[in-house]
Amino acid sequence: MSDTERVALAFSGGLDTTVCVPLLEEEYGYDEVIGVTVDVGQPEAEFAEAEETAEALDLEHYVVDAKAEFAELCFDAVRANASYQGYPLGTALARPVIATSILEVAKEQGCTGLAHGSTGKGNDQLRFEAVWRDSDLEVIAPVRELGLTREFEQSYAEERDLPIEGGDEGKYSIDTNLWSRSVEGSELEEPSYVPPEGIYEWTNAPTADTLEIEVGFENGYPVSLDPGEQSSQSNRNATRSDADSDMEPVELIEELNDLAGGYGVGRSDIMEDRMLGLKVRENYEHPAATVLLNAHAALEDLVLTKEERAFKKQVDHEWSEKGYQGLVNAPLVSALEGFIAETQTRVTGSVTIRFEGGQARPVGRSSPYAVYSAEAASFNTEDITGSIEQSDATGVAKYHGFQERLANRVINQNKE
Ligand code: ARG
Numbered sequence: 001m002s003d004t005e006r007v008a009l010a011f012s013g014g015l016d017t018t019v020c021v022p023l024l025e026e027e028y029g030y031d032e033v034i035g036v037t038v039d040v041g042q043p044e045a046e047f048a049e050a051e052e053t054a055e056a057l058d059l060e061h062y063v064v065d066a067k068a069e070f071a072e073l074c075f076d077a078v079r080a081n082a083s084y085q086g087y088p089l090g091t092a093l094a095r096p097v098i099a100t101s102i103l104e105v106a107k108e109q110g111c112t113g114l115a116h117g118s119t120g121k122g123n124d125q126l127r128f129e130a131v132w133r134d135s136d137l138e139v140i141a142p143v144r145e146l147g148l149t150r151e152f153e154q155s156y157a158e159e160r161d162l163p164i165e166g167g168d169e170g171k172y173s174i175d176t177n178l179w180s181r182s183v184e185g186s187e188l189e190e191p192s193y194v195p196p197e198g199i200y201e202w203t204n205a206p207t208a209d210t211l212e213i214e215v216g217f218e219n220g221y222p223v224s225l226d227p228g229e230q231s232s233q234s235n236r237n238a239t240r241s242d243a244d245s246d247m248e249p250v251e252l253i254e255e256l257n258d259l260a261g262g263y264g265v266g267r268s269d270i271m272e273d274r275m276l277g278l279k280v281r282e283n284y285e286h287p288a289a290t291v292l293l294n295a296h297a298a299l300e301d302l303v304l305t306k307e308e309r310a311f312k313k314q315v316d317h318e319w320s321e322k323g324y325q326g327l328v329n330a331p332l333v334s335a336l337e338g339f340i341a342e343t344q345t346r347v348t349g350s351v352t353i354r355f356e357g358g359q360a361r362p363v364g365r366s367s368p369y370a371v372y373s374a375e376a377a378s379f380n381t382e383d384i385t386g387s388i389e390q391s392d393a394t395g396v397a398k399y400h401g402f403q404e405r406l407a408n409r410v411i412n413q414n415k416e
Contacts, residue, residue: 004031007113007140008106010098010128011035011061013050016117016143018162019153021057023142024115033115034060036105038098040070041178041250056163062109064101067178070094071249073328074179078292079220079340079347080319081300081312086270087282087324088289090180095127095326103135113138120144123275127326172199178253180286191271191281202257202285206264206358213259215295215351220344222252222292227259228352253288260287263355275325291360295351298362303346303369315339 007030011017017035024030035057037050047063054061073093082089106114114132118125118141125141132139142148148156157164171186183199197205216224223246247255260266266287272280300309319336322328349367353360 005113006030006032006034006109006111007115007138008034008036008102008109008111010102010114010116011037011050011054011059012046012117013037013053014117015150015153015157015164016119018053018057018164019148019156020115020117020142021059022160022162023146024113024140027142027146028113028115028140030113032060034062034105034109034111036062036064036102038101039063039065039067040094040097041067041254042176046176053163062105064105066097066101067250068248070097071178071253073097074253074289075221075249076328076337077179077319077323078222078296079344080323080336081293081297081316082320082323083293084320084324085272086268087272087284088180088286088293089320089323090177090284090286090289091175091182092123092127092324092326093179093328094177095124096131096328099128099131103132103137106137107135111137113140115140115142117141117143120147121274121276121278123324123326126275130326131329178250178257179289180284183283183285184280188283189281195269195283199283200267200285202261202287203264203267203358204262209263210354210356211259211263212352212354212363213291215292215353217296217299217350218348220296220300220340220347222249222296223247224350225252225256225259253292256288256291258287260291260355260360261285264358265355265360266290267358287360291353294360294362295353296347298351298365299347299349299367300343302349302365303367303371304343305371308343312339312343 007024007028009017009020009024021033021035024033035050035054037047039047050063051061053059070093074090077089077093084092102114114135114137116125116128118128120141120143125144129139129141143153154164156162172183172188173185175182181202183195187193188195188199212228214224214226214228215222216226225247266285266289268282268284268286270282270284272282274280300312304312315336319333319340322330322333322336327333346367346369348369349365351362352364354363
């Protein structure tokens with residue numbers, strides 16, 4: 001190997017990562033920078049922008065397709081009903097996947113350093129570095145370490161004639177992947193500011209149109225979509241006429257984002273507590289995630305016992321916290337997934353979801369594992385519960401509330 005020092009940069013072609021290229025050479029003494037863009041389902045335009053900018057910078061550029069792997073992680077998140085304060089974790093789950101892919105390219109290309117363009121305020125720096133600091137490569141965050149502001153980056157780029165015009169970044173900071181699209185910054189930061197319709201790209205404003213679809217699950221994993229029939233005024237066409245089973249995760253998510261987004265499903269506007277303690281206003285779009293999470297929860301409600309449901313809430317909460325932190329490889333997560341896997345062996349069946357008024361509401365569910373017996377509920381015939389009869393409940397009813405009645409009597413006696 002030569003003694004040329006190479007550094008791999010997480011590269012998007014946006015302003016932050018573009019200014020990082022000369023900075024890594026000038027301020028950090030690297031001889032060569034390579035840019036790595038990891039595909040986790042960003043829109044085509046972002047790759048075109050990255051490609052163009054890389055060319056203009058004369059940057060050696062690699063694109064890695066990690067969509068399938070990312071989609072699998074999103075489906076693990078569905079099994080864990082994963083959500084952080086109402087956010088289904090798109091960016092958070094993508095970061096470890098991206099970081100791992102970049103580390104692999106860096107090693108293949110003989111790099112001794114890894115760099116990202118994150119600032120010192122967000123979560124992404126922590127998620128990237130949680131993966132990278134497990135290697136012996138140097139980890140560099142120029143924007144954070146040199147305390148750069150956006151104004152500085154803009155004038156620095158102009159001075160050096162860096163290619164930034166190609167990127168139409170607008171005033172918002174946007175992060176898009178298969179699972180969610182986040183929009184933050186500028187006047188959206190003010191919690192009282194009501195976002196204009198224009199910030200949304202994946203979702204229409206909800207209308208009076210409704211649609212019922214069926215989502216199929218096997219072992220807690222979404223496996224099929226049946227777009228069903230649409231019930232109203234408009235001439236919107238469902239994109240598919242019959243059930244499509246065993247769809248690939250990427251395809252299923254993409255199709256559902258389109259379909260549900262058309263009905264205004266999956267918008268959220270939340271106050272998010274970041275890892276470093278900042279409370280930040282965030283806007284997200286995540287139609288597929290909303291549908292799959294709602295459908296999955298509805299199926300669990302049918303097949304799990306009351307106590308499994310209650311305990312799983314805690315398990316799901318812990319999974320979501322680690323997901324938000326970008327620590328899905330933690331031993332705790334494997335342990336939680338042991339419990340999750342055990343419960344999901346029964347989460348097989350299908351759920352009817354109605355898109356209505358921007359909501360994705362479960363309106364029907366069925367499963368061979370349903371903990372439901374029509375006979376038991378109606379007391380008509382003998383059934384799996386054996387020979388229980390209505391009158392057997394008399395004893396239970398006599399006991400019910402016994403301790404409370406006694407306690408109240410004692411309290412009252414002591415008042416006298
Ligand atoms: N607040 C979200 C998160 O921490 C989204 C962050 C979006 N990232 C970005 N670089 N714009 O996961």
